[in-house]
Amino acid sequence: MALKFQMPKSKLARREAIEGYFFILPWILGFLLFRFGPMLYSLFLSFTDYAARGAPKLVGFENYVYMFTRDPRLLDSLRSTFAFVVGYLPLNLSIGLAIALLMNQHVRGIFIFRSIYYLPAVTSGVAVAILWQFVFHKQWGILNAILAVFGVQSIGWLVDPAWVMVAFVIMSIWGVGGSMIIYLAGLQSIPTELYESAAIDGANSIRKFWFITLPMLTPTIFFVLITGLIGAFQIFESAYIMTGGGPNYATYFFGLNIYFTAFQSLRFAYASTLAWMLFAIIAALTIFVFSTSRRWVYYAGAHEDA
Amino acid sequence: MTTAAQPFTQPASAGRASDIHVSRRQMMQTVLVYALLFSGGILLMVPFYWMLSTSLKTLAEVQTWPIVWIPSQFIWSNYPAVFQKTPFARYILNSLTIATGGIIGTLVGSSLAGFGFARMRFPGRNFLFFLNLTTLMLPAWVVIVPHFMMFSYVGWLDTYLPFIVPAFFGNAYHIFLFRQWFMGIPRELEDAARIDGCSTFRIYSQIFMPLSKPVIATVSIFAFFSYWNDLIYPLVYLQSQLKFPVSLGLRMFQTANAGVVDMPKMMAASMMALLPCVILFFFAQRLFVQGVVMTGVEK
Numbered sequence: 304m305a306l307k308f309q310m311p312k313s314k315l316a317r318r319e320a321i322e323g324y325f326f327i328l329p330w331i332l333g334f335l336l337f338r339f340g341p342m343l344y345s346l347f348l349s350f351t352d353y354a355a356r357g358a359p360k361l362v363g364f365e366n367y368v369y370m371f372t373r374d375p376r377l378l379d380s381l382r383s384t385f386a387f388v389v390g391y392l393p394l395n396l397s398i399g400l401a402i403a404l405l406m407n408q409h410v411r412g413i414f415i416f417r418s419i420y421y422l423p424a425v426t427s428g429v430a431v432a433i434l435w436q437f438v439f440h441k442q443w444g445i446l447n448a449i450l451a452v453f454g455v456q457s458i459g460w461l462v463d464p465a466w467v468m469v470a471f472v473i474m475s476i477w478g479v480g481g482s483m484i485i486y487l488a489g490l491q492s493i494p495t496e497l498y499e500s501a502a503i504d505g506a507n508s509i510r511k512f513w514f515i516t517l518p519m520l521t522p523t524i525f526f527v528l529i530t531g532l533i534g535a536f537q538i539f540e541s542a543y544i545m546t547g548g549g550p551n552y553a554t555y556f557f558g559l560n561i562y563f564t565a566f567q568s569l570r571f572a573y574a575s576t577l578a579w580m581l582f583a584i585i586a587a588l589t590i591f592v593f594s595t596s597r598r599w600v601y602y603a604g605a606h607e608d609a
Numbered sequence: 610m611t612t613a614a615q616p617f618t619q620p621a622s623a624g625r626a627s628d629i630h631v632s633r634r635q636m637m638q639t640v641l642v643y644a645l646l647f648s649g650g651i652l653l654m655v656p657f658y659w660m661l662s663t664s665l666k667t668l669a670e671v672q673t674w675p676i677v678w679i680p681s682q683f684i685w686s687n688y689p690a691v692f693q694k695t696p697f698a699r700y701i702l703n704s705l706t707i708a709t710g711g712i713i714g715t716l717v718g719s720s721l722a723g724f725g726f727a728r729m730r731f732p733g734r735n736f737l738f739f740l741n742l743t744t745l746m747l748p749a750w751v752v753i754v755p756h757f758m759m760f761s762y763v764g765w766l767d768t769y770l771p772f773i774v775p776a777f778f779g780n781a782y783h784i785f786l787f788r789q790w791f792m793g794i795p796r797e798l799e800d801a802a803r804i805d806g807c808s809t810f811r812i813y814s815q816i817f818m819p820l821s822k823p824v825i826a827t828v829s830i831f832a833f834f835s836y837w838n839d840l841i842y843p844l845v846y847l848q849s850q851l852k853f854p855v856s857l858g859l860r861m862f863q864t865a866n867a868g869v870v871d872m873p874k875m876m877a878a879s880m881m882a883l884l885p886c887v888i889l890f891f892f893a894q895r896l897f898v899q900g901v902v903m904t905g906v907e908k
Binding site: 310405420448 | 639642643645646649650653654655656657659660663671672673674675676718721722724725726729730731732734737740741744745746747748749750751752753754755756757758759775777778779784809813834837838839840841844845855856857859860863872875876878879880882883886887890891894897898
């Protein structure tokens with residue numbers, strides 16, 4: 304990454320540079336106006352007292368002190384968000400891979416199955432949340448009806464604090480096709496010669512998976528892990544529609560907390576504090592995963608820096 | 610590595626004339642694969658089936674135990690009823706307005722920046738592109754309050770401008786897709802045009818863009834899905850019900866029905882909200898997969 308902002312010497316190259324800046328000018332403006340600027344401003348807000356009226360008043364670390372010592376809801380948000388991430392991420396990683404391996408089999412009609420498995424991943428939003436709310440319905444939902452066939456007593460998926468997180472993980476895993484597709488692409492980019500030479504050496508399929516597929520797939524696993532992590536921490540819509548944060552704050556995810564604090568209580572400053580807390584958690588974990596990547600992510604040929 | 614990314618085009622190799630003596634083990638394996646594929650597929654489709662069947666039931670049939678799998682009578686009138694109970698047609702129109710504006714915006718802004726990052730050399734290019742990618746990590750929650758204040762200050766609340774105008778400044782992910790695509794276009798095309806005296810902007814608009822139909826389609830579809838499904842921003846920026854998009858309209862329908870729970874009509878409305886996405890998905894599957902895969906495999 305060259306941090307040299309010196310303009311080139313030759314006239315032609317200088318002209319190209321100026322034209323280049325013109326092409327990315329909208330992006331630069333957008334970055335400053337909608338990303339970097341607001342980011343700094345929300346950091347500033349987090350050190351103020353501001354409730355959508357008048358001017359923000361600087362209060363130092365008061366919001367942060369309040370957040371860590373007195374806010375009754377912070378713990379709910381931390382607990383529920385982490386519970387969801389811990390429940391969802393490993394399942395998403397492993398089930399996604401398992402299905403991708405299945406989809407990589409050359410059997411007739413496989414592409415139809417690929418679409419069927421991928422479809423839930425592209426449908427999202429309010430309609431899907433409303434649908435799942437009814438799937439999970441305690442009295443008339445289809446999930447309890449299916450479980451009843453196996454003699455399971457009806458479960459209050461969305462009303463029982465002990466089950467609600469399980470319900471959210473089930474619903475999210477329904478969209479596992481998203482990671483499946485990425486894994487599948489990773490699987491198909493593994494050179495077949497590797498498997499052929501391993502077969503000559505007498506390797507069975509378990510050894511092939513363990514010593515070829517898995518190492519060659521680590522960049523893909525890394526990608527699915529990072530994007531999954533960033534996404535899972537920001538869960539909002541499904542909880543907003545299905546539970547509104549309940550029962551008893553069991554699904555009061557960070558996103559909900561920020562939304563309600565900002566746009567219902569109009570505590571803009573404190574909402575910014577919470578947002579930065581969430582950002583710090585996501586950034587710290589992302590950086591941590593990146594720092595471990597050198598030890599377990601294998602880049603074939605370690606090709607040039609993109 | 611982009612070429613490896615076509616999972617949907619693999620021909621099924623089973624049943625070739627040459628492998629007459631398929632071993633028992635292979636047979637067993639194929640049977641097992643199908644068994645797993647079918648059971649998983651059915652499991653994933655159950656919620657969709659539940660949606661469809663509920664949308665065709667009477668309220669009484671919804672509220673029974675054991676549940677009714679197939680409605681005794683298909684109540685198609687649940688669908689038109691949605692349009693009477695809510696301004697659903699209006700919601701659809703609003704969603705389409707937002708999506709169209711947003712798609713046009715992101716195509717213009719993202720392709721310009723993508724071209725700059727892919728084909729022009731200027732100091733700081735790699736750093737700026739890296740900066741662009743890092744914004745993908747920034748949670749929307751961090752900037753949502755300043756955005757709200759900003760749009761409130763310029764009087765754009767309760768209009769579609771907060772959805773459409775920022776799109777023209779490019780979207781980090783779409784810029785990435787355009788850049789990857791533009792990098793693959795042969796240098797000779799550009800050089801030949803330059804010798805003919807073509808300006809850089811004309812090279813972009815009359816040579817590169819016409820060659821970019823696949824990526825334009827991919828970005829349009831991704832953008833359509835995100836605008837169509839978006840709930841947070843409509844929730845924050847819009848106030849009058851007649852300006853709501855489908856997502857927020859559904860939410861209104863849900864809260865308005867909280868006491869009665871008119872499930873059949875809710876499911877009918879949800880079906881209609883989902884339908885454009887499902888249809889688009891089946892028509893443009895390959896584009897979808899390519900877009901996703903481009904980011905996943907490429908690193």
